[in-house]
Amino acid sequence: MAVSNEMEEVDERQPERRNGLRRIPNTSQGMTIEEKDNKVAISVKSWNRTATLEIKVPRRTSLNLKTVNDGEIVVRGVEGELELGNTNGPIEAVNVAGSVVAGALNDDIKVTFTAVTPGKAMSFTNMNGDIDVTFPASLKADLRMRSDMGEILTDFDFEAVAATSRSQEGGGEGKGFRLKIENEVHAKVGGGGAEIVFKNFNGDVLIRKGK
Numbered sequence: 001m002a003v004s005n006e007m008e009e010v011d012e013r014q015p016e017r018r019n020g021l022r023r024i025p026n027t028s029q030g031m032t033i034e035e036k037d038n039k040v041a042i043s044v045k046s047w048n049r050t051a052t053l054e055i056k057v058p059r060r061t062s063l064n065l066k067t068v069n070d071g072e073i074v075v076r077g078v079e080g081e082l083e084l085g086n087t088n089g090p091i092e093a094v095n096v097a098g099s100v101v102a103g104a105l106n107d108d109i110k111v112t113f114t115a116v117t118p119g120k121a122m123s124f125t126n127m128n129g130d131i132d133v134t135f136p137a138s139l140k141a142d143l144r145m146r147s148d149m150g151e152i153l154t155d156f157d158f159e160a161v162a163a164t165s166r167s168q169e170g171g172g173e174g175k176g177f178r179l180k181i182e183n184e185v186h187a188k189v190g191g192g193g194a195e196i197v198f199k200n201f202n203g204d205v206l207i208r209k210g211k
Contacts, residue, residue, distance in 0.1 A: 001040060002056040003033065062098075072107075079115075090129070104129055108203075112210065123197040124205075131200050134208040140193035143207070145185045147200040152185060154207040161186040 030045040044051045050070050057063070062080035065073050068087045075082060079097040090107040093100060097115040099122050108129040113136060116122075124131045130150070135141075142161075145152050198205045 001058075003042060004054045081117075081120075100124070108132065114210075119194050121195045121197075123199070125197075125199045126201070126203055128202045129200075130203045130206065131198055132204075132206040132208070133198075134210045137209050137211060138190065139209075140190035141188075141196045142192050142194070143185075143187045143189060143196055143198070145187070145198045145205055145207075146183060147198075147203065147205045148183075149202040150200055150204040152198070152205045152207075155209050156189045156207060158187040158189050161188055 031051075032041075032043050032045070034041045042053065042055065044053065057078065059077060060079045062082070063075065063078060064083040065075070066085040067073060067089060069089070071086065071089045073084050073086050073089070073091045075084070075093040075096060077095050078093075081098055082093060082096060082100045082102075084091050084093065084100065084102040085104070086107065087105045088107065089104070091102050091104050091109045091111075093102070093111040095112055095114050097113065097117075099117045099120040100111055100113075101123050102109050102111065103123075103125045105126070106128045108131075109124055109126055110130075110132045111124070112134045115136060116139065118140070124133060135156075139156065143158070198207070
C-alpha cells in the first residue's frame with residue numbers, strides 16, 4: 001500500500017502583514033496511519049483545510065472510506081467489500097468488483113461493476129443527487145427502489161413485484177395501532193437474488209445493464 005498526501009495550497013491573497021506583524025502560513029496538518037491484523041486505518045484530522053489522499057492498494061482489498069465537506073471519493077479497479085460515505089461531495093467507483101454500500105448527501109453516486117458477489121446484499125442511498133449504477137448483464141437480484149422527487153430508470157428486463165415492506169406497532173387494549181407501508185417499488189432481475197436497495201429523495205435512480 002502506498003499513501004501520498006497533498007495539502008491545499010496556501011491562499012496567497014491573504015495579507016502578509018497584520019497590525020505590523022508578518023503572517024506565518026499555517027500549513028500544518030495531522031495524519032494518522034495505523035495497522036493491526038492486516039487492517040490499515042488512515043485519518044486526517046483537519047477541519048479548516050482540505051487534503052487529498054491518494055492511496056494505492058492491492059486489487060483485492062476491502063475499503064471503508066468517508067469524507068465530509070468539499071471532498072470526493074474515487075475508487076478504481078478494486079475488488080472487495082466497499083463502504084463509501086460522503087457528506088457534501090460525490091462518490092465514484094469505477095470498474096469495481098464485489099459489493100458496495102454507498103451513501104451520499106448533496107451530490108451524485110456513480111458506480112460501475114465488472115462483477116458482483118453472488119448473494120451479497122447492497123445499498124445505495126442519497127438525499128440530493130442522482131444514483132447511477134451499472135451492473136453486469138448477468139445480474140440476479142431483488143431490487144427495492146424509492147425516489148421521492150425523481151425517476152427510477154433501467155434497461156434491465158425486470159419482473160415487478162408487489163411491495164410488502166411494512167411495519168406494525170401497538171395493539172392490545174388501550175395501546176392504539178399504527179400500520180406503515182413503505183413507499184417503494186420492488187422488482188426482480190434475472191429471476192431474483194440478493195437484495196439491492198436504492199433510496200433517493202431529490203434525484204434520479206438509474207440502474208444500467210453493462211456487459
